[in-house]
Amino acid sequence: MTDTSWTADLTRQSGPKYLALVRALREGIRRGDLTPGAKLPTVRDLAWRLGVTPGTVARGYQIATQEGLLQAVVGRGTFVSTQSRRMGPTETIYPMSTRDPEAEEGIVDLRSPQLPDIGQTEALSRAMIAAAHDIGGHYLEYPGLKRDEYCRRAALSWFSEYTDFDTVTADDLVLTHGGQNGINVVMQCCLRGERPVIHAEALAYPGFRHAARLNRAEIRAVAIDGEGMIPEALDAACRRHGGQLVCVTPDAQNPTAGRMGMARRHALIEVARRHDLQIIEDDCYTAPVTGLASLRSLAPERCWHISSLSKSISAGMRFGIVVAPEGMGEAGRLTAQHSYFGLSRPVTDIMTRLFESGEALDLKHRAQAEMGRRLQMLLQALGDQELGWQPGLSFVWLTLPLGWRASAFARMAEAEGVLLRAADEYVLQDGQAPNAVRIALAGGVSEERFRQAIDTLKRLLERMPNDLLV
Known part of the structure; x- marks a missing residue:
């Protein structure tokens, strides 16, 4: 398919040009100017047409691809996603897989x-059946700040292998729809001002930048080595840009698989305290217990430890746990309450049974x-x-x-x-x-x-x- 002749008038759009391009792409798809499967101009060609830099177009294409509007095919170009359709004025395109595994046999x-199925489906089925038998009038009520306490108490067993989590209580926990939702909740709870600054590892889990964008925050890259984020680089970045939050993955750095040693952990926390940074400690990959102290135990006054069951039990359950800093659990739960009224009762009932039985x-x-x-x-x-x-x-x-x-x-x-x-x-x-x-x-x-x-x-x-x- 040849390139579409589509272009956009970014002068009518406010804000950064790359975001204006994303909005123009949405409008083009909504109006039907861009049909599913249509090939878009190359980055350089569209940049020339619009009078902007290739970097602006590349960034706009990247965001639109992440949102599911576009599909990038290596070696062929960028296309309007075949999962998209003409939308009404209030409809949104949600990200979907660009591949159908059944239709493309041979793809690995x-x-x-x-995750391999090593018994999760049977365990979840049993827990769902048991939860169904206990459905009562409480299912007619909104989940409140206190009504998930039974699940938070059960979820403490998830951290039973960590000797430095002994002082963590159910009051410290915030239940979320997976780890990514947990990151968003923490950012909503911690960030202040029109354009707050977040620091993250130069190579980092893409979800950090997605959450930063949703929270209108500027994310700054900090140099890393084999142990992850370099404290001296973080200190320099804070002196130059300020900052309110730093995101790190100390036990299983994503994507490098590195691990942060104890000296590095202490040095990083010292920098965070010097610049009054809150810390997101991403533990969603739940690497085997290393015996190294968590950042949450070393800096309990400022560290938000985020865990999830998506990489170890079930991605479809969308269950995450945030261990808030000391005294901040209620603030975290209040933020979650304002965002999504807490987890649904079926999810907390099912997960409570998996935790209490030891199956989790x-x-x-x-x-x-x-x-x-x-x-x-x-x-x-x-x-x-x-x-x-x-x-x-x-x-x-x-x-x-x-x-x-x-x-x-x-x-x-x-x-x-x-x-x-x-x-x-x-x-x-x-x-x-x-x-x-x-x-x-x-x-x-x-x-x-x-x-x-x-x-x-x-x-x-x-x-x-x-x-x-x-």
Whole structure:
């Protein structure tokens, strides 16, 4: 399909040009000027037509793709998402998968970890049936600030393996619709002013920047090394830009799989205290317990520890837990109440049963064991490469050999039926992406298909990039 002749008049839009472009794309789809499957102009072509920089168009395309408006196809271009349709004045396009696994047999998706079914479906079914038998008049009431206390008490068992969480109580917990929702709740609770500043690792979970954008915050990249965020770089960033919040993933840095040592943790907290920063400690990947003290235990007055069951039990349940700083639990729950009136009663009933029966932790351990087997398969095949990994963690960071570019490798892998995430998906703002890719462990496919996917990557790595590019 040839490029559409579509263009936009950004002079009628207020605010930054890249956001004006996103709004223009929405309007074009709503009016039917842009139809599903239509190919958009290249970044340089549209930038020339609009009289803006290519970076402005690239950023607008990126946001529109994240929202599900557009679909980027490696090596082919950017298209209006085939999941989109003409919208009425008040309708919105929600992000959806751009691939149909059943329609595209042979594709192995290693972009996000896929949980194996090691008993979750049966456990959830039992818990749902038991919860259904207890439905009563309380289901007719709104969930209030106190009405989820029974679930918060049960959820404390999720942290029973952490010896430094002994002083945490149900009053410290905020229940959320998964980890991403937890990040949003914390930002809503902590950020003040028209354009607050958030600091995050230069390579970071994309959800941090999505949440920052929703909260009209400016996010600043801070340099990292093998242990994560560098305290001296954070100090310099705070002196230059100020800041209210810093986001870090100390136990299983996403995407590099690095781990922050104790000296680094203490140094980072010292900087946070010096500049009065609140801390988001992202623990959603629930790496096996390391014995290292959490940031929440080292800085209980300012650290928000975020956990989730999405990477270990069920992504579909949308259940997350925020451990608020001391004395801030009620403030966090009040923010959640104002946002979504708390979790629905069926979710809290089901999760309470999984926590109280001990099945939640058991399923977590079994999922980690299965991911461990997949990890060993990957390490046996790619062990001669430069890899970042941890036992029990569900992704691996592959630094590509000299000559490879992450985008080229991802494109070649996709052509062979294997989907990866290139490093540039984790870069904040205009940062420089290393030539690396993240490989997630696919627990949702058979071991044979997973092995074939890894063998495909191995064959690609054994060939020189110049032999593949034409």
